[in-house]
Amino acid sequence: MRILLDGMGGDNAPQETVKGAVLASKEISDQIVIIGDREQIEKELSNYKYDPEKIEIRHASEVITGEDSPVKSIRRKKDSSLVVGLEMLKEGEGDVLLSAGNTGAFMAGGTLILGTIPGVERPAIATIYPVIGKEASILVDAGANAECRAVNLLEFATMGTVYMQKVIGRPNPSVGLVNIGTEEGKGNSLTKETFQLLSKSRLKFVGNVEAREIPYGVCDVLVCDGFTGNIVLKLTEGMAFSIMNFVKRKFTEGVVAKLGATMLLGKIKDIKAEFDYSEYGAAPILGVRAPLLKMHGSSKAKAVKNAIIKGIPYAKEDVIGIISREMEKVAESLEDEENADIE
Amino acid sequence: MRILLDGMGGDNAPQETVKGAVLASKEISDQIVIIGDREQIEKELSNYKYDPEKIEIRHASEVITGEDSPVKSIRRKKDSSLVVGLEMLKEGEGDVLLSAGNTGAFMAGGTLILGTIPGVERPAIATIYPVIGKEASILVDAGANAECRAVNLLEFATMGTVYMQKVIGRPNPSVGLVNIGTEEGKGNSLTKETFQLLSKSRLKFVGNVEAREIPYGVCDVLVCDGFTGNIVLKLTEGMAFSIMNFVKRKFTEGVVAKLGATMLLGKIKDIKAEFDYSEYGAAPILGVRAPLLKMHGSSKAKAVKNAIIKGIPYAKEDVIGIISREMEKVAESLEDEENADIE
Numbered sequence: 227m228r229i230l231l232d233g234m235g236g237d238n239a240p241q242e243t244v245k246g247a248v249l250a251s252k253e254i255s256d257q258i259v260i261i262g263d264r265e266q267i268e269k270e271l272s273n274y275k276y277d278p279e280k281i282e283i284r285h286a287s288e289v290i291t292g293e294d295s296p297v298k299s300i301r302r303k304k305d306s307s308l309v310v311g312l313e314m315l316k317e318g319e320g321d322v323l324l325s326a327g328n329t330g331a332f333m334a335g336g337t338l339i340l341g342t343i344p345g346v347e348r349p350a351i352a353t354i355y356p357v358i359g360k361e362a363s364i365l366v367d368a369g370a371n372a373e374c375r376a377v378n379l380l381e382f383a384t385m386g387t388v389y390m391q392k393v394i395g396r397p398n399p400s401v402g403l404v405n406i407g408t409e410e411g412k413g414n415s416l417t418k419e420t421f422q423l424l425s426k427s428r429l430k431f432v433g434n435v436e437a438r439e440i441p442y443g444v445c446d447v448l449v450c451d452g453f454t455g456n457i458v459l460k461l462t463e464g465m466a467f468s469i470m471n472f473v474k475r476k477f478t479e480g481v482v483a484k485l486g487a488t489m490l491l492g493k494i495k496d497i498k499a500e501f502d503y504s505e506y507g508a509a510p511i512l513g514v515r516a517p518l519l520k521m522h523g524s525s526k527a528k529a530v531k532n533a534i535i536k537g538i539p540y541a542k543e544d545v546i547g548i549i550s551r552e553m554e555k556v557a558e559s560l561e562d563e564e565n566a567d568i569e
Numbered sequence: 570m571r572i573l574l575d576g577m578g579g580d581n582a583p584q585e586t587v588k589g590a591v592l593a594s595k596e597i598s599d600q601i602v603i604i605g606d607r608e609q610i611e612k613e614l615s616n617y618k619y620d621p622e623k624i625e626i627r628h629a630s631e632v633i634t635g636e637d638s639p640v641k642s643i644r645r646k647k648d649s650s651l652v653v654g655l656e657m658l659k660e661g662e663g664d665v666l667l668s669a670g671n672t673g674a675f676m677a678g679g680t681l682i683l684g685t686i687p688g689v690e691r692p693a694i695a696t697i698y699p700v701i702g703k704e705a706s707i708l709v710d711a712g713a714n715a716e717c718r719a720v721n722l723l724e725f726a727t728m729g730t731v732y733m734q735k736v737i738g739r740p741n742p743s744v745g746l747v748n749i750g751t752e753e754g755k756g757n758s759l760t761k762e763t764f765q766l767l768s769k770s771r772l773k774f775v776g777n778v779e780a781r782e783i784p785y786g787v788c789d790v791l792v793c794d795g796f797t798g799n800i801v802l803k804l805t806e807g808m809a810f811s812i813m814n815f816v817k818r819k820f821t822e823g824v825v826a827k828l829g830a831t832m833l834l835g836k837i838k839d840i841k842a843e844f845d846y847s848e849y850g851a852a853p854i855l856g857v858r859a860p861l862l863k864m865h866g867s868s869k870a871k872a873v874k875n876a877i878i879k880g881i882p883y884a885k886e887d888v889i890g891i892i893s894r895e896m897e898k899v900a901e902s903l904e905d906e907e908n909a910d911i912e
Contacts, residue, residue: 358811358812358815359815359818369749372749372756372757373757373758404800406712406715406795406796406799406800406803413715413796414715414716414796415716417796436803437799437800437801437802437803437804437807438803438804438806438807439807440804440807441804441807441808441810441811441812442807442811452749453749453756453757453760453797454796454797454800456749456780457747457749457780457797457800457801457804458780458800458804459780460749460779460780460781461780461781461783461784461800461801461804461805461808462804462808463781464780464781464782464783464784464785465784465804465805465808465809465812466808466812467784468701468784468785469701469784469808469809469812469813469840470812472701472702472840472843473816473840475702476833476836476839476840477833477836479836482832483832483833483835483836485829485832486828486829486830486831486832486833486836487829487833488829489825489826489828489829489832490819490820490826490829490830490833492826493819493820493822493826493829496819497812497815497816497819500815
């Protein structure tokens, strides 16, 4: 397998990206192609010992930054590391592409250059949702589509299920709909209609999930529109940080507390580790015709390494092929239903 | 002032409700009317010493339960404690009504029996949003309206601002729009349109607020549709509980940790107190023609007491009158703008 890595996207590129690639290369037998400014990448690589058969550079002279307009930058910066990576993927010069750069440009570029899987109207981002003391859920859509129709949520649920099975390795994943009440009939028009579609689908739909239940990991795949997904994800992050900061402040007030906190240091580290996103790998963009993985913009070497290693099954397990076949079945069942409605 | 209290609504009625009323009566000079089954309420009251001039019972033979359909129960259970309370408020036999019962029925009853303030299309629930280590925000709408138009969110922001000023006592409250990005132009069509309306309003609009910032208390009034509000509120609750449970579990693993935790007991209590909803009083239903306060369904005596005491300014400060006048100004400015658009 050839793993394509955008060497220039993200806050800590190319330093941490290159370091992450070197670390990953020591644990896998696949080849990594780092795309970007050859001179800069060579300079970074010179800091490490690595197997030159496993790491290769593909020069690209431009960079799409976080400030660039997604669609415009894809059209104009033809020699950017991101566009070159997408073109390589399209031409079969690689099997999966990872980037920590501009999310909008990655989404737009994936759609424009690679195209979407037939039956998928809207590609989505699926993010690992860390669950304290339990296995993580995934959340689709995590923010790519602020406005959705019910069929889009059915697409997200279908793609999320396949990803959970094949990449994260959980057989028969359960699907929950993020909603404001557990009973059928609760919610807004989008969730009400989605409930009906999911109920009739071949997925393991477990019903509505209230936001209060999300942190407890009540299902494997959490489905929602991108607006709601972004709110859920960012609020979770904000709550975790604000509570842990407050705990830290409280635990360092006064001598007795400080002593007590010293005795709990190991435990406090355990708690922090639960929220360490760098352990979880990257977020797949689901619905485009090739495997794309979005890394967090501020990824450090360890996060890049984990993203590379944990992302391999996305390409190896033919996730795109399986999603394509599942989407055909979804399209057939939706057609059957439309016909039934007409009769 | 006469404070009307639904003696039968909620999980712990009438026991905790009556006890809360007795506790409150010792701290205020106003009169409390407990509405509900006279026999049961008298029995509860007989457990306490109280000033009979300050606590009165109004008999009502029926109860609206949590399972009752909101609109139907208001129409059919004419002698329920909730409907009797609303009718008393309408007839001027009281100044404010508190209930821990069926939220939907309380909203529907308020709208049907009391009517809405002119210019308010959708009454909303405003909930205190606890901010760790800082003054609380309020969140409007917290779940009453799963589907909203931009003008509804302008209504919520206006009413929330008045409530924050007059009842919570914060001068010149800032208003933030819950959204999935801080820049103008981010979000779904609802938040984009709302951003424009709030920008042109007379409110102290501070722009979009990302969910990550909410726990830090970045503004006084958080505005959103009821679907989003419910997600924010319940996820906050779920995160707080799941993190604190995990911390507790970790801190009682092993002898050293247990000893450390003992030394931190006081601090752990401080942290828990930050999430103690019973300290914050009840949630106002804003937009109906008289002051209604919704208590948490599982309120205990202390929460009832706080709800009564902290709810007094809602009636005393003529919040309804001020909201009515503000809504007139909002209507005028919206009309001006429509005319300007036509010209």
